[in-house]
Each structure stands twice: as C-alpha cells, then as structure tokens.
Amino acid sequence: MRDLVKKLLIVGSGPGNPDFLTVKAYDTLKKSRIVLFDNLVSQEILDLCPEDCKKVYVGKHPYGEYVPQDDINTLISYYSNRFSTVVRLKGGDPYIFGRGFEEWLHATTLGIAVEYIPGISSMQGAGVNDIPLTHRGVSEGVWALTGMKNNGEMAADLMLAAQSNSTVIIYMGMRKLTEIARTYVLYGKADTPAAIIQHATRPNQKIVTCSVKDLKKTCQQYEMAHPAIIVIGHVVNLKNNIHSSLFQDKRIVV
Known part of the structure; x- marks a missing residue:
C-alpha cells in the first residue's frame, strides 16, 4: 500500500464574515474532507465545507473552556494519518496571535508538509x-x-x-x-x-x-x-x- 501523502493547510478564516475570505481559503474549504476549527470561525464559513466533510471543534473560549494546545497537536497528528490533507481553520490570520506557527512547527517536526493560507485579521x-x-x-x-x-x-x-x-x-x-x-x-x-x-x-x-x-x-x-x-x-x-x-x-x- 502506498504511503499516505500528509499535508496540513493552516487557513485563516478572517474576522468571520464569509465575504472577507480569500479566494484560496474559499477554494480550500469547498474541497475539504477534514477541518479542525477554532471558536471564532463562523457557522457561515463552516457551511462552505462539503456535507461529508468531518468538522472537529478545537476552540478556546476567552477566559473559559478550551481545547489545550497539546491536544490540538495530537489531533493534527491523528488525522494526518487518516487523511491526505488536514485543514486547520483559524479565526482572523493564523500568524497574528493565532498560534498558527506553533502548529506549523509541530507538523513539520512530524514530517508533515505545511501550507499557510493567510486570512484578514480582525484589526x-x-x-x-x-x-x-x-x-x-x-x-x-x-x-x-x-x-x-x-x-x-x-x-x-x-x-x-x-x-x-x-x-x-x-x-x-x-x-x-x-x-x-x-x-x-x-x-x-x-x-x-x-x-x-x-x-x-x-x-x-x-x-x-x-x-x-x-x-x-x-x-x-x-x-x-x-x-x-x-x-x-x-x-x-x-x-x-x-x-x-x-x-x-x-x-x-x-
């Protein structure tokens, strides 16, 4: 059996309004099979994913309940072994206080190819x-x-x-x-x-x-x-x- 090609797409969903998605982010979501999404990703944006796309919540509520970063990293590893491409969907821009690069480092350490798709920041x-x-x-x-x-x-x-x-x-x-x-x-x-x-x-x-x-x-x-x-x-x-x-x-x- 041929080895699974592993790729992580770190995608910025922008400030929440789907009109502010980049074309590349939009196209990525329309073809996604597995999406790990944050608390600030709007339902309107999640609805762009195919009906059979698996959506996994890994969000953090401000000063409230949250999925620890170590658990998110574990899920990235887990799903990368089951899907050729994993979409990590973050609010705003993943590299502006979004811990996107922490996940880039984790995936790269595991030999997973990573692509960063910027998003419009809330600022x-x-x-x-x-x-x-x-x-x-x-x-x-x-x-x-x-x-x-x-x-x-x-x-x-x-x-x-x-x-x-x-x-x-x-x-x-x-x-x-x-x-x-x-x-x-x-x-x-x-x-x-x-x-x-x-x-x-x-x-x-x-x-x-x-x-x-x-x-x-x-x-x-x-x-x-x-x-x-x-x-x-x-x-x-x-x-x-x-x-x-x-x-x-x-x-x-x-």
Missing part, C-alpha cells in the same frame, strides 16, 4: 467602520499587541506604544481595560480616542468609541464583551473630523 476589519489603521499626517504606524501573554500579563510594549504617534491595536485585552487606560494617563494621553469593536464585520457587530481613559466605563455601559479588539489613536476620530470639515466648507454641497 483590518476596523476599516469597515471607517477607522483606517494609518493615515498620512495622523498615524505614523501600527502596533499590534496582545492583552494576554502566556503568564496572563499585558504586552510589555504597551508602554512604548502609548508614547508613539501610531495606531495601537490590542487583541484579547478586554480584561486589561483599566491597565490600558492607566498607561495612557501616565504618559499624558488620557484623551486619546479609542474604539472597542465586537464581532468585527459580522451582522452582529457592535462598536463604541470613547477617550482611552473611559474604556472601562464605556465597556460596562454598553455591555461590550468578547470577542473584541481595541483600537487606540487619532484615526478613530477621522470620520467625524472629516465630516465636520465638509460641513464647515461652504463649497461642499451635502
């Missing part, structure tokens, strides 16, 4: 709400930080990011709102605009804006919850500022 979904990540003269760059390191602490780079003129995107930071606000207050930037975007690009998307010092209060007031990203920087107010300028310019007819 790019902020643009759907007219919040660009950069804008000339407003933001000099982008910091993408995690609010939850292995030891449960906030990314140490927040102190550096808060001193910059760049847009700051924080993943998994909903339990760190007080710490985030305190850092910006410390550097005299308490009034920096901020946005919390829950379920970015999805039909049930919810977004609130405030000053960074009011993140915790605003989150509680509007009952914001996981999954959500936090966007901090003057790009958050660009939409309102531009609209104000248009109305003040008598040459503009609206």
Whole structure:
C-alpha cells in the first residue's frame, strides 16, 4: 500500500464574515474532507465545507473552556494519518496571535508538509467602520499587541506604544481595560480616542468609541464583551473630523 501523502493547510478564516475570505481559503474549504476549527470561525464559513466533510471543534473560549494546545497537536497528528490533507481553520490570520506557527512547527517536526493560507485579521476589519489603521499626517504606524501573554500579563510594549504617534491595536485585552487606560494617563494621553469593536464585520457587530481613559466605563455601559479588539489613536476620530470639515466648507454641497 502506498504511503499516505500528509499535508496540513493552516487557513485563516478572517474576522468571520464569509465575504472577507480569500479566494484560496474559499477554494480550500469547498474541497475539504477534514477541518479542525477554532471558536471564532463562523457557522457561515463552516457551511462552505462539503456535507461529508468531518468538522472537529478545537476552540478556546476567552477566559473559559478550551481545547489545550497539546491536544490540538495530537489531533493534527491523528488525522494526518487518516487523511491526505488536514485543514486547520483559524479565526482572523493564523500568524497574528493565532498560534498558527506553533502548529506549523509541530507538523513539520512530524514530517508533515505545511501550507499557510493567510486570512484578514480582525484589526483590518476596523476599516469597515471607517477607522483606517494609518493615515498620512495622523498615524505614523501600527502596533499590534496582545492583552494576554502566556503568564496572563499585558504586552510589555504597551508602554512604548502609548508614547508613539501610531495606531495601537490590542487583541484579547478586554480584561486589561483599566491597565490600558492607566498607561495612557501616565504618559499624558488620557484623551486619546479609542474604539472597542465586537464581532468585527459580522451582522452582529457592535462598536463604541470613547477617550482611552473611559474604556472601562464605556465597556460596562454598553455591555461590550468578547470577542473584541481595541483600537487606540487619532484615526478613530477621522470620520467625524472629516465630516465636520465638509460641513464647515461652504463649497461642499451635502
């Protein structure tokens, strides 16, 4: 019997709306036979898989129940011995706080060929709400930080990011709102605009804006919850500022 060809496809499903899938991710799902999927993968995206495709949940709920990474690695090994190609489907982009490269390393160690298919990250979904990540003269760059390191602490780079003129995107930071606000207050930037975007690009998307010092209060007031990203920087107010300028310019007819 000929040896089974083993291949792992690490696929980004984007922020959840199937319209934001890449063509390659879409084609991969339509031909899939086995899919190991995360908590943030939407049902609409899973429905793209063939009816006879085996779908195995290996998700992690924020601060809740989760499938340990060691167990996921074991499942990758197990199904790679039974299917020629295993699809590992992750929310957003697998290489942006998605542990995708950990699974790449595990599979490669076992001699499994790996292909990475990028996905649109949830931070790019902020643009759907007219919040660009950069804008000339407003933001000099982008910091993408995690609010939850292995030891449960906030990314140490927040102190550096808060001193910059760049847009700051924080993943998994909903339990760190007080710490985030305190850092910006410390550097005299308490009034920096901020946005919390829950379920970015999805039909049930919810977004609130405030000053960074009011993140915790605003989150509680509007009952914001996981999954959500936090966007901090003057790009958050660009939409309102531009609209104000248009109305003040008598040459503009609206």
